[in-house]
Amino acid sequence: MPTNAQAPARTAGQSSSLPVIVLIAGWLVPGAGHFLLKKWIRGTLLFISIVAMFCIGIALKGKVYTPNTSELLDVLNFVGDLGNGLLYLIARVLGLGTAPVELATADYGTKFMVVAGLLNIISAVDAHSLATGRKNS
Amino acid sequence: MTLTHFSAVLIFSFFTAVVFGITQRSEPRMMVRFAAFTFVIFVGGTIAASWLMWLIKH
Numbered sequence: 001m002p003t004n005a006q007a008p009a010r011t012a013g014q015s016s017s018l019p020v021i022v023l024i025a026g027w028l029v030p031g032a033g034h035f036l037l038k039k040w041i042r043g044t045l046l047f048i049s050i051v052a053m054f055c056i057g058i059a060l061k062g063k064v065y066t067p068n069t070s071e072l073l074d075v076l077n078f079v080g081d082l083g084n085g086l087l088y089l090i091a092r093v094l095g096l097g098t099a100p101v102e103l104a105t106a107d108y109g110t111k112f113m114v115v116a117g118l119l120n121i122i123s124a125v126d127a128h129s130l131a132t133g134r135k136n137s
Numbered sequence: 138m139t140l141t142h143f144s145a146v147l148i149f150s151f152f153t154a155v156v157f158g159i160t161q162r163s164e165p166r167m168m169v170r171f172a173a174f175t176f177v178i179f180v181g182g183t184i185a186a187s188w189l190m191w192l193i194k195h
Contacts, residue, residue: 042159049152056148059138108145115149119156126160136163 019131026124028085033127046123053116054087057097062109064088064097077110083117150179 018036026033030050034043058064065078081088091097101107129135140148158172 045155046159049155053149053152056138056140060140061138104142105140105145108140108149112149115153119153122160123156 019128022131023124023128026127027083027120030085030087030120030123033124034130037127037130039127039130050084050116050120050123051087053112053119054084054091057109057112057116058091060109060112061099061101061103061106062097062111062113063099063101063106064091064113066092077114080114080117083119083121084113085120088117146180146183150176150183153179 022033022036025036029047031043031045031047034040034046065074065081067078084091097110097113099106101110126135130137154172154176157175158168158170162168162171
């Protein structure tokens with residue numbers, strides 16, 4: 001009797017770990033969640049879109065937010081930036097986005113990076129939904 | 138790197154529309170349609186808002 005009860009639990013445990021892995025991978029690297037699910041075209045398009053938006057934001061000299069700020073809008077922008085996963089970490093390590101924003105286009109760059117992070121979160125959640133079966137295909 | 142305001146709108150709308158299309162629809166045909174719809178709404182909305190601000194100023 002206990003043997004029968006353990007087998008489904010082990011199977012459920014194995015299947016429930018994939019969505020979490022997909023979610024974290026999709027957050028760390030744009031499109032990686034879809035790659036793990038063998039959605040190659042979608043993953044590639046997501047990777048190109050999000051990485052391009054982040055790189056354009058850096059090229060426009062946008063600001064990369066840091067966690068040690070006290071204003072609410074800065075905290076929200078930091079959360080958006082954090083959505084970029086490893087891209088954010090690389091930008092921080094390389095010291096990118098630290099110059100003061102002086103031009104309107106630099107402000108655009110800041111928004112490009114924040115929105116890229118938010119889009120990356122959406123794509124990671126989409127991959128998670130695909131893995132759990134909440135989304136059909 | 139420098140961008141005009143309009144080219145920034147186009148680039149932003151394009152990449153955002155691609156992500157929205159992929160994540161908000163299930164079938165490839167509907168993804169393309171929704172991405173195109175989102176792109177038009179973003180660009181059209183920006184142009185409409187720009188004219189609205191111009192009218193308010195004048």
